[in-house]
Amino acid sequence: MRNIARTAAAALTVVAALAAPVTAQITTARVAGGEVSGVRADDIAVFKGIPFAAPPVGANRWRAPQPVKPWAGVLAADHQPAACMQDEKFVRAFGDTTPLSEDCLYLNVYTPAHKMGEKLPVMVWIYGGGFALGGTALYNGTNIAKKGVVFVSVAYRVGPLGFMGHPELTREGHGSSGNYGLRDQIAGLKWVKANIAKFGGDSQNVTIFGESAGGISVSMLAASPLAKGLFHKAISESGGNFGPAQHGDFNALKDASDLSANGGVFMRTRASAEHQGVALLNTLHVKTIAQARKLAASEIEAYVGPMGTFWPSFDGQVLIGDQYRLYQQGRYNDTPVLIGTNSDEGALFMPPRVAAVDYKNGIRKGYGRKAEAVLAAYPAADDAQAKRSSAGIFEETAFAWPTWAWARLQSARHKNPVYVYYFDHKTPWGPNGSWHGSEIKYVFDQLGPTPGPVPYAPPTADDHRIADAFITYWVNFARTGNPNGDDLPKWTPFSSANPRYMEIGDAPGMIDVPNLAKLKVWEDYYAWRRNGAVER
Secondary structure (H helix, E strand, O other): HHHHHHHHHHHHHHHHHHHHOOOOOOOOEEEOEEEEEEEEOOOEEEEEEEEEEOOHHHHHHOOOOOOOOOOOOOEEEEEEOOOOOOHHHHHHOOOOOOEEEEOOOEEEEOOOOOOOOOOEEEEEOOOOOOOOOOOOOOOOOOHHHHOOOOEEEOOOOHHHHHHHHOHHHHHHHOOOOHHHHHHHHOOOOHHHHHHHHHHHHHEEEEEEEEEEEEHHHHHHHHHHHHHHHOEOOOOOOOOOOOOEOOOOOOOOOOOOOOOHHHOOOEEEHHHHHHHHHHHHHOOOOOOOOHHHOOOOHHHHHHHOOOOOOOOOOOOOOOOEEEEEEHHHHOOOOOOOOOEEEEEEEHHHHHOOOOOHHHHHHHHHOOOHHHHHHHHHHHHOHHHHHHHHHHHHHHHHHHHHHHHHHHHHHHHOOOOOOOOEEEEEEEOOOOOOOOOOOOOHHOOOOOOOOOOOOOOOOOOOHHHHHHHHHHHHHHHHHHHOOOOOOOOOOOOOOOOOOOOOEEEEEEOOOOEOOOHHHHHHHHHHHHHHHOOOOOOO
């Protein structure tokens, strides 16, 4: 009788356990620096504001991230940390109320794990914002974590505090300066490697992923010797870094839609970054880095504006050279990659009106001997067509061509697979296709109201279908290096024999490379640039 009672009790315990919601059990962890405590939210354990490096203030401004400072007791990682310094008015206009501070090198962790040692796949998010804006606050990792993944979002310095080069800093940095924001990302990945097991994550199964400048960062880390071994898969949304360095001084660039000033080339040489840093210090009326380190961070930001021109550079250490050539030589961190773009990326960056005459003059000024080929592919019979062509040029040069180049270069070596997507979903506010960044809410399966200029509409059945496709493909890839499964349309790797993309959106399935003729115009243009073209 007693055995029967014990059996019945055990059965009831099992039934109760199955009926009860599964909740993460890890709410404290000992990491580099000390012990942290998180909170349970929606069946996920969330840790916000874990320091992964010392505050980059005072003498640490414009230095590589320094080791984290230990703390006493238990650090309550239960609230969103400050975002790195950037243009406050611009951030507030997009509804982000996160405080800004130079003390900003913190990361957030979302884990579904019940215990250490579960070895769940890890996804590390790198935010976008043109290397001038951005933060971790807007990215809720809950729904990704619910898929059985440990989600981490890493902060990094942006703007002049993250990417200013200077001759003095190059001497301090033993031949390198300017890529402090990328070094922050690398420091965050080192923290993940050393600490993520405490949250149930597998340090040998780390996927980095990001969008826009975050996607470009992913591409840069894929070619950086300093990031070798810190990740095992990579996802880049609307990002790639395969163009050559700029020729000449492009400090006149005012905003992303000014095509005439940069000729579709974004990367700087170390010398150009140093020149820009000298110019900024002159503007700030200081002569030395020591004097500049005493200025308030807000004072430095005030001279730059919301979308300043500070950008990563080929510094010789973090970024050692033209990534196109490095891939041709097989000199990159070879992992499976999942990369892609949206169908109407450039629309977000366009001013209300583009005058056809100004557009044509700008192209002829910025694209040299190749200008007529560009105008043939992107004509401007009137202002409306000039605006569409401007958007197309920005879309192809900033996103579509780098992605296509990445796919071709890596797949040519046939070691690790390349999966390429194309997101095309038409909406009332995006009738021509998917805007830059519009895939993010689907990747995170966050279909509610979000900060920003796009009006909110309740999600449709199509929205839910698209979100399920994105998050499932992404998590499958993070788990195994292959996005396929779960009754989704079969996604075949890109290759020279099968150069096809997966369309995600209104008509899911494999498609030919969109806008291929225009991409070939840019392949020819960048080859000309890469081979030393300097005429303006």
